[in-house]
Amino acid sequence: MLINPSVIYTFAPPKTKEEMAGNITFTMVKPEAVANGNTGAILAQIEAAGFRIVAMKKTQLTAKDAGTFYAVHSERPFYGELVDYMSSGPIVAAILEKDNAVADFRTLIGATDPSEAADGTIRKNFAESKAKNAVHGSDSDENAAIEAGYFFSGLERF
Numbered sequence: 005m006l007i008n009p010s011v012i013y014t015f016a017p018p019k020t021k022e023e024m025a026g027n028i029t030f031t032m033v034k035p036e037a038v039a040n041g042n043t044g045a046i047l048a049q050i051e052a053a054g055f056r057i058v059a060m061k062k063t064q065l066t067a068k069d070a071g072t073f074y075a076v077h078s079e080r081p082f083y084g085e086l087v088d089y090m091s092s093g094p095i096v097a098a099i100l101e102k103d104n105a106v107a108d109f110r111t112l113i114g115a116t117d118p119s120e121a122a123d124g125t126i127r128k129n130f131a132e133s134k135a136k137n138a139v140h141g142s143d144s145d146e147n148a149a150i151e152a153g154y155f156f157s158g159l160e161r162f
């Protein structure tokens with residue numbers, strides 16, 4: 005970005021796209037994990053793995069919100085159930101920062117189906133099923149930016 009020398013900046017200027025690339029991912033603790041009281045344990049595992057929480061909130065998605073968030077899956081057979089499930093109760097959404105954030109977070113959460121997830125992964129530890137699989141993790145830098153922007157403004161990131 006261009007820095008205007010006549011402005012006294014009292015905040016760090018926003019990072020450029022290049023500076024941010026690869027450093028953030030977006031997660032949600034999904035409804036069953038929140039309802040089962042696993043939010044704290046999951047966040048503790050995320051922080052212990054070296055991720056910094058940049059932004060976080062507890063909220064509940066409407067079916068419309070969940071449908072928009074998962075629009076990429078709208079043709080898949082599980083889409084209707086996914087939208088119902090993701091809007092069925094509160095979730096905890098967060099932006100996470102770490103080098104190589106997207107790939108490292110996918111490794112930390114494990115396979116979509118917890119029966120296929122590696123030992124010690126968040127999904128192995130906390131997921132109930134392939135659908136109720138405890139956490140979301142972005143699948144690319146581009147989607148991490150889109151998903152983070154869907155939930156959080158610049159004023160909510162620290």
Ligand code: UDP
Nearest residue numbers: 082086115116134135136137139140141143
């Ligand atoms: N999902 C499902 N059945 C499937 C595949 C996916 O219910 O056969 C749900 C599950 O909650 C998953 C989400 O849809 O986390 C998104 O699917 P995706 O393939 O993107 O998996 P993820 O990236 O979450 O591992």
Ligand code: MG
Nearest residue numbers: 140141142143
């Ligand atoms: Mg996915």
